[in-house]
Amino acid sequence: MKAITTILSIISILTLNDVSGQQIPFEKDPERNTTVTYEELRSYYQDLLKDEKQAKIMDLGKTDVGKPLQLIVLSKDGDFDPQSIKAKGKAVLFMNNGIHPGEPEGIDASMMFVRDLLRQNKLSSDVVICLIPVYNIAGMLNRGTTRANQNGPNAYGFRGSSQNYDLNRDFIKADTRNAMLFNEVFSTWDPDVFFDTHTSNGADYQHIMTLIATHPDKLHPKLSSYMKERFTKPLYREMDKKGYPMVPYVDSKGETPQSGLVSFLDGPRYSTGYAALHHTIGYMPETHMWKPYKDRVESTYALMEILHENLKREAKHIVKLRQEIKEELVHQKQFVIRWELDTTKVEQIPFLGFQSGHQTSRVSGQQRLYYDRKKPYSQNIPHYYRYQETLRIDKPKAYIVPQAYEKVIQLLKAxxxxxxxxxxxxxxxxEMYYISDYRTSNRPYEGHYPHTDVELEVVKRKQAYFEGDWVIPTNQQAIRYIIETLEPQATDSFFNWNFFDAVLSQKEYFSAYIFEDYAAEMLEKDKDLKKSFEEAKINDEKLRTSGTAQLQWLYQRSPFYEKTFKLYPIARLVN
Incomplete structure (x- = not known):
């Protein structure tokens, strides 16, 4: 009887493969340790979809390596127009693969997923799927074995882009063609759910799949609660049933996971953080890098299936809810733009780990961390799951952006x-800002020297603007994106990414031997100024002991001092 059952199982698998269509290299490899090449990927989708009425491949434009970024759209009724699809009330699932081509399981899983949806007639009339087969094409073409901590596949792509950017740090600043194309296509399709496939680095544990969900404190409270109850919890429950128990992305508070996990706060530089600016629920699956490639691909495929089935059930509800939230935000008066971990909010979650310890390194002779896979454990560990606001701003009536800042305008339009x-x-x-203080990274990060800890002086002033400058009203649905890019103190603001650095350097100075006499006249003519000057010297030793510093103090209060130095050029209209 057992032999008969085995034979029937084999026949069933062969039949399924025949129904599903062509196999991918991963399936053809008995060891399941092969990922597709870029050429194989292109040929596969061209052959699979050439006569398909429910799918369409779109070229979005050239990436940084000259190859086109492609979008595959799966639509049961053959409608591939985003405006028409939105008008019909359909939900949109947007899937992105290969942002780090050295983490390729999503690329392979998506090939099988698209094939099976079409061949097994699993598309829903309520859900349209948009899928990028590979986002970082340059990285996929740069094939080798560059991830020392990863268990397969036998060859794969590279993390960096053609210009060596990490594209999952580029969504908000869009230094690359890839990111600019993504901004445009994402905003065009306005997806309800976003899914971006990855592989983790870090601690060792038993879980194959971990998950980053859009941080609840970055979404509207209604959408946050809905995401947790109707999407995130079902994903965990169904993955457990399929034999892939998940945990949140393993970002340990201390040296090992037993110290607790810290919920990842995904800023807009990251894909799911960028999606949150558009009120889109985002998931970033992170398979464990040291698990066999077969298990990583199959768990990613399982999560894709579960998410798709869940969205089919929730399609009408999520579309309606997101529209309600967008309309509410038009009238919202205040917005949070900075957060920090709230260590008082902690829950206990089940975790499948390996015991860890320290032993003498055979390389350095010093103590090193190790995990003992012969000593698995199952226990509850702390999960720090909430962030608290540290800065909230009042929304102005509008912003005014000078036309000179073409990159800013380009991104706003996109x-x-x-x-x-x-x-x-x-x-x-x-109402305008002077940048009174800030910190700048002392080494480059993704092509920039980002600013942090920005402090502002708020001033009311008459400011000249010119024909062609841009007025951006804030009573619109894109308000979250507007606020988090144009307010300098927001974590991933355009200011913090160096878009306005020219205002931070002074253009005119003084020659001390000439200005000295003028400064003396200033003090003689203005008694209040002289009083302030003397008080300042008493309170500031550096000013008191430095003639140069004293001249600089007076120069800043003279009519010659440039009023645009450190003046943030974007105006806020508050009346």
């Missing part, structure tokens, strides 16, 4: 921000 140009030159009563 993200479907409503804007109008001034018809004539004008002087505007505006």
């Amino acid at each position: 993200n479907r921000v409503d804007m109008q140009q001034l018809k004539r030159d004008t002087i505007i009563d505006a």
Whole structure:
């Protein structure tokens, strides 16, 4: 009887493969340790979809390596127009693969997923799927074995792009063609759920799959609660049933997971953080790098299936809820733009780990961390799952962006921000910021020296703007994107990514031997200024003991001092 059952199982598998269509290299490899090449990927989808009425391949434009970024759209009724699809009330699932081509399981899993959806007639009339087969094409073409801590496949792509950017740090600043194309296509399709496939690094544990979900504190409370109850919990429950018990992404509070996990706060530089600016639920699966490649691909495929089935059930509800939230946000007066971990909010979650310890390194002779796979454990560990706000700002009526900042304008347009140009030159009563203090990274990070800890001086002033400058009203659905890019203190603001650094350098100075006499006259003519000067010297030893510093103090209060130094050029209209 057992032999008969085995034979029937084999026949069933062969039949399924025949029904599903062509196999991918992963399936053809008996060891399941092969990932597809870029050429094989292109040929596979061209052959699979050439006569398919429910699928379409779209070229979005050239990536940084010259190859086109492609989008595959799966639509049961053959409608591939995003506006028409939205008008019909369909939900959109957006899937992204190969942002780090050295983490390729999503690329392979998606090939099988698309094939099986079409061949097994699993598409829903309520859900349209948008899928990027590989995002970092340059990285996929740079094939080798560059991940020392990863267990297969036998060859794979490289993390960096053609310009050596990590594309999962580029979504908000869009230094690459890839990111600019992504901004445009994401905003065009306005997905309800986003899914971006990855492989983790870090601690060792038993789990094959871990998960980053859009951080609940980055979403509207209604959407956050809905995501948790109707999506995240079912994903965990169903993955457990399939034999892939999940945990949140393993970012340990201390040296090992037993110290507790810290919920990942995904800023807009990351894909799911960028998606949150558009009120899109985002998931970033992170398979464990040291598990066999077969298990990593199959668990990713399982999560794809579960997410898709869940969205089919929730399609009408999520579309309606997101629209309600967007309309509410138009009228919201305040927005949080900074958070920090709330260590008082902690829950206990089940975790399958390996005992760890320290032993003498055979390389350095010093103590090193190790995990003992012969000593698995199952226990509850702390999970720090919430962040608290540290900065909240009042929304202005509008922002004004000078036309000179072309990259800013390009990104705002790509993200479907409503804007109008001034018809004539004008002087505007505006609220503006002086950058009073900030810190800058002392080494490059993703092509920039980012700023942090920005402090502002708020001033009211008459500011000249010109015909062609851009007015951005804030009573619009793109408000979250507008706030987190244009407010300098937001974590991933355009200011923090160095888009406005020219205002931080002074353009005019003084020659001390000439200005000395003028400064003396200033003090003689202005008694209040002289009083302030003397008080400042008493309170500041450096000023008191430095003639140069004293001249600089007076120069800053002279009519010669440039008023644009450290003046953030984007105005806030508050009246």
